[in-house]
Amino acid sequence: MKALEDKIRAEGKILPGPVLKVSSFLNHQIDADFMMEIGRELAARFQDAGATKILTIESSGIAVATAVGAALHIPVLFAKKHRTSNVSGMLYQTLVHSYTHGTDYTVVVERDYLKAGDRVLMIDDFLANGKAVEGLLDLIAQAGAEAVGAGIVIEKGFQEGGALLRAAGLRVESLAVIDSMDENGIVFRNENV
Amino acid sequence: MKALEDKIRAEGKILPGPVLKVSSFLNHQIDADFMMEIGRELAARFQDAGATKILTIESSGIAVATAVGAALHIPVLFAKKHRTSNVSGMLYQTLVHSYTHGTDYTVVVERDYLKAGDRVLMIDDFLANGKAVEGLLDLIAQAGAEAVGAGIVIEKGFQEGGALLRAAGLRVESLAVIDSMDENGIVFRNENV
Numbered sequence: 516m517k518a519l520e521d522k523i524r525a526e527g528k529i530l531p532g533p534v535l536k537v538s539s540f541l542n543h544q545i546d547a548d549f550m551m552e553i554g555r556e557l558a559a560r561f562q563d564a565g566a567t568k569i570l571t572i573e574s575s576g577i578a579v580a581t582a583v584g585a586a587l588h589i590p591v592l593f594a595k596k597h598r599t600s601n602v603s604g605m606l607y608q609t610l611v612h613s614y615t616h617g618t619d620y621t622v623v624v625e626r627d628y629l630k631a632g633d634r635v636l637m638i639d640d641f642l643a644n645g646k647a648v649e650g651l652l653d654l655i656a657q658a659g660a661e662a663v664g665a666g667i668v669i670e671k672g673f674q675e676g677g678a679l680l681r682a683a684g685l686r687v688e689s690l691a692v693i694d695s696m697d698e699n700g701i702v703f704r705n706e707n708v
Numbered sequence: 709m710k711a712l713e714d715k716i717r718a719e720g721k722i723l724p725g726p727v728l729k730v731s732s733f734l735n736h737q738i739d740a741d742f743m744m745e746i747g748r749e750l751a752a753r754f755q756d757a758g759a760t761k762i763l764t765i766e767s768s769g770i771a772v773a774t775a776v777g778a779a780l781h782i783p784v785l786f787a788k789k790h791r792t793s794n795v796s797g798m799l800y801q802t803l804v805h806s807y808t809h810g811t812d813y814t815v816v817v818e819r820d821y822l823k824a825g826d827r828v829l830m831i832d833d834f835l836a837n838g839k840a841v842e843g844l845l846d847l848i849a850q851a852g853a854e855a856v857g858a859g860i861v862i863e864k865g866f867q868e869g870g871a872l873l874r875a876a877g878l879r880v881e882s883l884a885v886i887d888s889m890d891e892n893g894i895v896f897r898n899e900n901v
Contacts (some may be wrong), residue, residue: 547784584743585743590738
Protein backbone atom coordinates (compact mmCIF):
# COMPACT_ATOMS: atom_id res chain seq x y z
CA MET A 516 0.00 0.00 0.00
CA LYS A 517 1.91 2.96 -1.35
CA ALA A 518 0.27 5.55 0.91
CA LEU A 519 1.30 3.50 3.94
CA GLU A 520 4.89 3.10 2.77
CA ASP A 521 5.06 6.85 2.18
CA LYS A 522 3.67 7.54 5.64
CA ILE A 523 6.12 5.13 7.29
CA ARG A 524 9.00 6.86 5.47
CA ALA A 525 7.74 10.32 6.39
CA GLU A 526 6.83 9.73 10.04
CA GLY A 527 8.46 6.49 11.18
CA LYS A 528 11.50 6.50 13.40
CA ILE A 529 13.98 3.66 13.48
CA LEU A 530 15.23 2.88 16.97
CA PRO A 531 17.77 0.27 18.09
CA GLY A 532 16.48 -3.32 17.86
CA PRO A 533 15.62 -2.40 15.18
CA VAL A 534 12.27 -1.03 16.34
CA LEU A 535 10.08 0.97 13.98
CA LYS A 536 8.26 3.68 15.90
CA VAL A 537 5.05 4.70 14.15
CA SER A 538 3.26 6.08 17.18
CA SER A 539 2.45 9.31 15.34
CA PHE A 540 -0.30 7.58 13.34
CA LEU A 541 -0.70 3.88 14.17
CA ASN A 542 -0.44 2.80 17.77
CA HIS A 543 -0.40 5.73 20.21
CA GLN A 544 -1.65 8.64 18.21
CA ILE A 545 -4.01 7.35 15.51
CA ASP A 546 -4.60 9.11 12.20
CA ALA A 547 -8.29 8.22 12.19
CA ASP A 548 -8.97 8.99 8.52
CA PHE A 549 -5.91 7.03 7.43
CA MET A 550 -6.85 4.19 9.78
CA MET A 551 -10.21 3.88 8.02
CA GLU A 552 -8.35 3.78 4.70
CA ILE A 553 -6.13 0.98 6.04
CA GLY A 554 -9.28 -0.82 7.19
CA ARG A 555 -10.85 -0.58 3.73
CA GLU A 556 -7.67 -1.86 2.06
CA LEU A 557 -7.37 -4.88 4.37
CA ALA A 558 -11.09 -5.54 3.92
CA ALA A 559 -10.68 -5.48 0.14
CA ARG A 560 -7.87 -8.02 0.31
CA PHE A 561 -10.03 -10.42 2.33
CA GLN A 562 -13.34 -9.62 0.64
CA ASP A 563 -13.56 -13.17 -0.75
CA ALA A 564 -12.58 -14.95 2.48
CA GLY A 565 -16.07 -15.23 3.92
CA ALA A 566 -14.94 -13.99 7.33
CA THR A 567 -17.68 -13.81 9.97
CA LYS A 568 -15.58 -12.32 12.74
CA ILE A 569 -12.39 -10.36 13.31
CA LEU A 570 -10.01 -11.23 16.14
CA THR A 571 -7.21 -9.01 17.44
CA ILE A 572 -5.26 -8.42 20.68
CA GLU A 573 -5.46 -5.35 22.85
CA SER A 574 -4.39 -2.60 22.67
CA SER A 575 -2.73 -1.60 19.45
CA GLY A 576 -4.77 -3.96 17.25
CA ILE A 577 -8.12 -2.52 18.29
CA ALA A 578 -8.27 0.57 16.07
CA VAL A 579 -7.27 -1.24 12.88
CA ALA A 580 -9.53 -4.21 13.66
CA THR A 581 -12.47 -1.85 14.18
CA ALA A 582 -11.74 -0.17 10.85
CA VAL A 583 -11.64 -3.54 9.04
CA GLY A 584 -14.81 -4.66 10.83
CA ALA A 585 -16.62 -1.50 9.75
CA ALA A 586 -15.54 -2.10 6.15
CA LEU A 587 -16.59 -5.77 6.15
CA HIS A 588 -19.65 -5.22 8.37
CA ILE A 589 -18.69 -8.00 10.76
CA PRO A 590 -18.04 -7.96 14.53
CA VAL A 591 -14.62 -7.50 16.07
CA LEU A 592 -13.39 -9.41 19.11
CA PHE A 593 -10.27 -8.37 20.96
CA ALA A 594 -8.36 -10.76 23.18
CA LYS A 595 -7.65 -9.17 26.54
CA LYS A 596 -4.41 -9.31 28.42
CA HIS A 597 -5.05 -11.01 31.72
CA ARG A 598 -3.14 -10.34 34.88
CA THR A 599 -3.01 -13.88 36.11
CA SER A 600 -2.96 -17.22 34.35
CA ASN A 601 -5.77 -18.24 36.68
CA VAL A 602 -8.90 -17.59 34.65
CA SER A 603 -12.43 -18.85 34.63
CA GLY A 604 -13.97 -21.66 32.62
CA MET A 605 -15.97 -19.09 30.68
CA LEU A 606 -12.81 -18.03 28.87
CA TYR A 607 -10.43 -19.42 26.29
CA GLN A 608 -6.88 -18.49 27.21
CA THR A 609 -3.43 -18.77 25.75
CA LEU A 610 0.11 -17.63 26.52
CA VAL A 611 1.84 -15.17 24.20
CA HIS A 612 5.55 -14.52 24.40
CA SER A 613 6.57 -10.87 24.09
CA TYR A 614 10.09 -10.38 22.79
CA THR A 615 9.74 -6.63 23.39
CA HIS A 616 9.12 -7.10 27.10
CA GLY A 617 10.97 -10.42 27.51
CA THR A 618 8.00 -12.06 29.17
CA ASP A 619 4.95 -14.25 28.59
CA TYR A 620 1.48 -12.87 29.05
CA THR A 621 -1.93 -14.51 29.11
CA VAL A 622 -4.65 -13.36 26.74
CA VAL A 623 -8.28 -14.41 27.00
CA VAL A 624 -11.53 -14.23 25.08
CA GLU A 625 -14.97 -15.09 26.37
CA ARG A 626 -16.24 -18.38 24.98
CA ASP A 627 -19.58 -16.75 24.18
CA TYR A 628 -17.99 -14.68 21.42
CA LEU A 629 -15.89 -17.27 19.60
CA LYS A 630 -17.71 -20.34 18.35
CA ALA A 631 -17.39 -23.35 16.12
CA GLY A 632 -18.59 -22.17 12.72
CA ASP A 633 -16.93 -18.75 12.99
CA ARG A 634 -14.60 -17.92 10.11
CA VAL A 635 -12.04 -15.70 11.77
CA LEU A 636 -9.88 -13.01 10.21
CA MET A 637 -6.99 -12.06 12.51
CA ILE A 638 -5.90 -8.42 12.38
CA ASP A 639 -2.90 -6.76 13.99
CA ASP A 640 -0.79 -3.64 13.61
CA PHE A 641 2.59 -5.45 13.45
CA LEU A 642 3.84 -8.90 12.50
CA ALA A 643 7.39 -9.70 13.58
CA ASN A 644 8.07 -13.09 15.19
CA GLY A 645 4.44 -14.13 14.81
CA LYS A 646 3.83 -14.96 18.46
CA ALA A 647 0.67 -12.85 18.71
CA VAL A 648 -0.89 -14.49 15.64
CA GLU A 649 0.10 -17.93 16.99
CA GLY A 650 -1.71 -17.07 20.21
CA LEU A 651 -4.82 -16.03 18.29
CA LEU A 652 -4.64 -19.25 16.23
CA ASP A 653 -4.61 -21.21 19.48
CA LEU A 654 -7.74 -19.40 20.73
CA ILE A 655 -9.47 -20.06 17.39
CA ALA A 656 -8.54 -23.75 17.55
CA GLN A 657 -9.83 -24.05 21.13
CA ALA A 658 -13.17 -22.65 19.98
CA GLY A 659 -13.33 -25.05 17.05
CA ALA A 660 -13.54 -22.05 14.73
CA GLU A 661 -11.64 -21.60 11.47
CA ALA A 662 -8.88 -19.07 10.71
CA VAL A 663 -9.27 -17.57 7.23
CA GLY A 664 -6.13 -15.45 7.39
CA ALA A 665 -4.17 -12.65 9.01
CA GLY A 666 -4.29 -9.04 7.90
CA ILE A 667 -1.33 -7.00 9.08
CA VAL A 668 -0.51 -3.32 8.72
CA ILE A 669 3.28 -3.55 8.93
CA GLU A 670 5.27 -6.78 8.62
CA LYS A 671 8.91 -6.90 9.62
CA GLY A 672 9.93 -9.14 6.76
CA PHE A 673 13.40 -9.61 8.23
CA GLN A 674 11.90 -11.50 11.18
CA GLU A 675 10.56 -15.00 10.82
CA GLY A 676 6.87 -14.71 11.71
CA GLY A 677 5.47 -14.07 8.25
CA ALA A 678 7.51 -16.81 6.59
CA LEU A 679 6.60 -19.37 9.27
CA LEU A 680 2.87 -18.60 9.16
CA ARG A 681 2.76 -18.70 5.34
CA ALA A 682 4.74 -21.97 5.31
CA ALA A 683 2.13 -23.39 7.68
CA GLY A 684 -0.52 -22.57 5.08
CA LEU A 685 -1.99 -19.42 6.59
CA ARG A 686 -3.00 -16.63 4.25
CA VAL A 687 -1.13 -13.52 5.41
CA GLU A 688 -1.68 -10.11 3.81
CA SER A 689 0.55 -7.28 4.98
CA LEU A 690 0.02 -3.74 3.70
CA ALA A 691 3.72 -2.93 4.04
CA VAL A 692 6.53 -5.47 4.34
CA ILE A 693 9.87 -4.14 5.49
CA ASP A 694 12.81 -6.15 4.20
CA SER A 695 15.39 -4.07 5.99
CA MET A 696 15.71 -0.89 7.98
CA ASP A 697 18.68 0.89 9.43
CA GLU A 698 20.22 4.34 9.63
CA ASN A 699 20.21 4.48 5.83
CA GLY A 700 16.46 4.08 5.67
CA ILE A 701 13.82 1.49 4.94
CA VAL A 702 13.60 -1.01 2.09
CA PHE A 703 10.09 -2.29 1.39
CA ARG A 704 9.48 -5.64 -0.29
CA ASN A 705 8.49 -5.51 -3.97
CA GLU A 706 8.91 -1.78 -3.87
CA ASN A 707 10.23 -1.58 -7.38
CA VAL A 708 7.85 -4.09 -8.87
CA MET B 709 -29.51 7.73 21.66
CA LYS B 710 -32.49 5.44 21.33
CA ALA B 711 -30.68 2.73 19.34
CA LEU B 712 -28.06 2.52 22.09
CA GLU B 713 -30.63 2.28 24.88
CA ASP B 714 -32.39 -0.49 22.94
CA LYS B 715 -29.12 -2.35 22.45
CA ILE B 716 -28.20 -2.03 26.14
CA ARG B 717 -31.62 -3.42 27.10
CA ALA B 718 -31.38 -6.25 24.58
CA GLU B 719 -27.77 -7.31 25.18
CA GLY B 720 -26.60 -5.80 28.49
CA LYS B 721 -26.28 -7.94 31.58
CA ILE B 722 -26.52 -6.48 35.06
CA LEU B 723 -24.04 -8.03 37.47
CA PRO B 724 -23.52 -7.30 41.18
CA GLY B 725 -21.94 -3.90 41.86
CA PRO B 726 -23.97 -3.00 39.95
CA VAL B 727 -21.86 -3.62 36.87
CA LEU B 728 -23.35 -3.33 33.39
CA LYS B 729 -21.77 -5.90 31.10
CA VAL B 730 -21.97 -4.82 27.47
CA SER B 731 -19.07 -6.87 26.18
CA SER B 732 -21.20 -8.28 23.36
CA PHE B 733 -20.93 -5.00 21.43
CA LEU B 734 -18.88 -2.32 23.21
CA ASN B 735 -15.73 -3.39 25.01
CA HIS B 736 -14.71 -6.96 24.26
CA GLN B 737 -16.65 -7.88 21.19
CA ILE B 738 -17.30 -4.73 19.14
CA ASP B 739 -20.26 -4.28 16.83
CA ALA B 740 -18.19 -2.38 14.27
CA ASP B 741 -21.10 -0.92 12.27
CA PHE B 742 -22.84 0.22 15.43
CA MET B 743 -19.56 1.61 16.79
CA MET B 744 -19.26 3.82 13.70
CA GLU B 745 -22.85 5.00 14.31
CA ILE B 746 -21.93 5.85 17.92
CA GLY B 747 -18.91 7.71 16.60
CA ARG B 748 -21.03 9.77 14.20
CA GLU B 749 -23.51 10.63 16.96
CA LEU B 750 -20.82 11.79 19.40
CA ALA B 751 -19.17 13.74 16.58
CA ALA B 752 -22.46 15.47 15.79
CA ARG B 753 -22.87 16.52 19.41
CA PHE B 754 -19.41 18.10 19.46
CA GLN B 755 -19.44 19.38 15.87
CA ASP B 756 -19.33 23.00 17.10
CA ALA B 757 -16.61 22.48 19.73
CA GLY B 758 -13.65 23.09 17.45
CA ALA B 759 -11.81 20.01 18.71
CA THR B 760 -8.41 19.42 17.14
CA LYS B 761 -7.64 16.12 18.89
CA ILE B 762 -9.35 13.24 20.66
CA LEU B 763 -7.94 11.76 23.84
CA THR B 764 -8.95 8.43 25.39
CA ILE B 765 -7.45 5.69 27.59
CA GLU B 766 -6.59 2.16 26.50
CA SER B 767 -8.12 -0.26 25.95
CA SER B 768 -11.87 0.06 25.88
CA GLY B 769 -11.89 3.69 24.75
CA ILE B 770 -9.88 3.08 21.59
CA ALA B 771 -12.60 1.80 19.27
CA VAL B 772 -15.11 4.53 20.09
CA ALA B 773 -12.43 7.23 19.97
CA THR B 774 -11.32 6.02 16.54
CA ALA B 775 -14.92 6.14 15.33
CA VAL B 776 -15.35 9.71 16.59
CA GLY B 777 -12.01 10.72 15.10
CA ALA B 778 -13.03 9.31 11.72
CA ALA B 779 -16.29 11.28 11.86
CA LEU B 780 -14.60 14.55 12.88
CA HIS B 781 -11.48 13.95 10.73
CA ILE B 782 -9.11 14.66 13.61
CA PRO B 783 -6.37 12.52 15.20
CA VAL B 784 -6.94 10.28 18.20
CA LEU B 785 -4.45 9.87 21.03
CA PHE B 786 -4.80 7.10 23.58
CA ALA B 787 -3.15 7.29 26.99
CA LYS B 788 -1.28 4.10 27.71
CA LYS B 789 -1.28 2.21 30.96
CA HIS B 790 2.26 2.11 32.26
CA ARG B 791 3.69 -0.65 34.35
CA THR B 792 5.76 1.54 36.62
CA SER B 793 5.36 5.09 37.87
CA ASN B 794 8.95 5.64 36.77
CA VAL B 795 8.61 7.14 33.31
CA SER B 796 10.72 9.28 31.05
CA GLY B 797 10.73 13.03 30.64
CA MET B 798 9.31 12.62 27.16
CA LEU B 799 5.96 11.66 28.67
CA TYR B 800 3.15 13.31 30.55
CA GLN B 801 1.88 10.96 33.24
CA THR B 802 -0.91 10.83 35.76
CA LEU B 803 -2.37 8.39 38.29
CA VAL B 804 -5.89 7.06 37.79
CA HIS B 805 -7.74 5.25 40.54
CA SER B 806 -9.65 2.17 39.44
CA TYR B 807 -12.57 1.29 41.70
CA THR B 808 -13.12 -1.90 39.68
CA HIS B 809 -9.65 -3.20 40.48
CA GLY B 810 -9.14 -1.33 43.77
CA THR B 811 -5.82 0.09 42.66
CA ASP B 812 -4.11 3.12 41.12
CA TYR B 813 -2.49 2.88 37.74
CA THR B 814 -0.26 5.24 35.81
CA VAL B 815 -1.23 6.40 32.33
CA VAL B 816 1.08 8.25 29.98
CA VAL B 817 1.04 10.14 26.69
CA GLU B 818 4.04 11.27 24.70
CA ARG B 819 4.57 15.00 24.93
CA ASP B 820 5.02 15.20 21.18
CA TYR B 821 1.35 14.40 20.61
CA LEU B 822 -0.33 16.73 23.12
CA LYS B 823 0.52 20.40 22.83
CA ALA B 824 -0.49 23.85 23.99
CA GLY B 825 -3.04 25.00 21.43
CA ASP B 826 -4.73 21.61 21.13
CA ARG B 827 -8.47 21.65 21.77
CA VAL B 828 -9.08 18.21 23.20
CA LEU B 829 -12.26 16.15 23.15
CA MET B 830 -12.09 13.30 25.67
CA ILE B 831 -13.89 10.09 24.68
CA ASP B 832 -14.58 6.98 26.75
CA ASP B 833 -16.91 4.01 26.79
CA PHE B 834 -18.08 4.46 30.39
CA LEU B 835 -18.38 7.31 32.89
CA ALA B 836 -18.98 6.27 36.50
CA ASN B 837 -16.93 7.95 39.21
CA GLY B 838 -15.13 10.15 36.70
CA LYS B 839 -11.59 9.14 37.65
CA ALA B 840 -10.52 8.34 34.08
CA VAL B 841 -11.73 11.73 32.78
CA GLU B 842 -10.02 13.47 35.70
CA GLY B 843 -6.79 11.74 34.72
CA LEU B 844 -7.18 12.86 31.10
CA LEU B 845 -7.91 16.43 32.29
CA ASP B 846 -4.66 16.33 34.26
CA LEU B 847 -2.70 15.25 31.15
CA ILE B 848 -4.36 18.01 29.11
CA ALA B 849 -3.50 20.61 31.79
CA GLN B 850 0.13 19.44 31.91
CA ALA B 851 0.38 19.99 28.16
CA GLY B 852 -1.17 23.45 28.41
CA ALA B 853 -3.91 22.27 26.05
CA GLU B 854 -7.63 22.95 26.43
CA ALA B 855 -10.39 20.43 27.18
CA VAL B 856 -13.51 21.12 25.10
CA GLY B 857 -15.60 18.33 26.62
CA ALA B 858 -16.11 14.64 27.28
CA GLY B 859 -18.12 12.35 25.01
CA ILE B 860 -19.25 9.17 26.74
CA VAL B 861 -21.11 6.13 25.44
CA ILE B 862 -22.72 5.00 28.71
CA GLU B 863 -22.89 7.11 31.86
CA LYS B 864 -23.82 5.54 35.18
CA GLY B 865 -25.94 8.47 36.32
CA PHE B 866 -26.28 6.98 39.80
CA GLN B 867 -22.56 7.48 40.38
CA GLU B 868 -21.08 10.89 40.98
CA GLY B 869 -18.66 11.39 38.06
CA GLY B 870 -20.99 13.09 35.59
CA ALA B 871 -22.45 15.48 38.18
CA LEU B 872 -19.01 16.44 39.51
CA LEU B 873 -17.54 17.08 36.04
CA ARG B 874 -20.54 19.12 34.90
CA ALA B 875 -20.50 21.14 38.17
CA ALA B 876 -16.84 21.90 37.44
CA GLY B 877 -17.93 23.41 34.12
CA LEU B 878 -16.99 20.59 31.78
CA ARG B 879 -19.28 19.85 28.85
CA VAL B 880 -20.24 16.18 29.15
CA GLU B 881 -22.36 14.43 26.53
CA SER B 882 -23.40 10.86 27.22
CA LEU B 883 -25.32 8.85 24.64
CA ALA B 884 -27.10 6.85 27.34
CA VAL B 885 -27.41 7.82 31.00
CA ILE B 886 -28.52 5.10 33.37
CA ASP B 887 -30.36 6.42 36.41
CA SER B 888 -30.85 3.03 37.97
CA MET B 889 -30.39 -0.62 37.18
CA ASP B 890 -31.21 -3.75 39.12
CA GLU B 891 -32.91 -7.10 38.68
CA ASN B 892 -36.04 -5.26 37.51
CA GLY B 893 -34.19 -3.67 34.59
CA ILE B 894 -32.69 -0.38 33.57
CA VAL B 895 -34.10 3.14 33.83
CA PHE B 896 -32.54 5.62 31.42
CA ARG B 897 -32.55 9.34 32.14
CA ASN B 898 -35.12 11.41 30.20
CA GLU B 899 -36.39 8.23 28.67
CA ASN B 900 -39.96 9.43 28.56
CA VAL B 901 -39.20 12.96 27.46
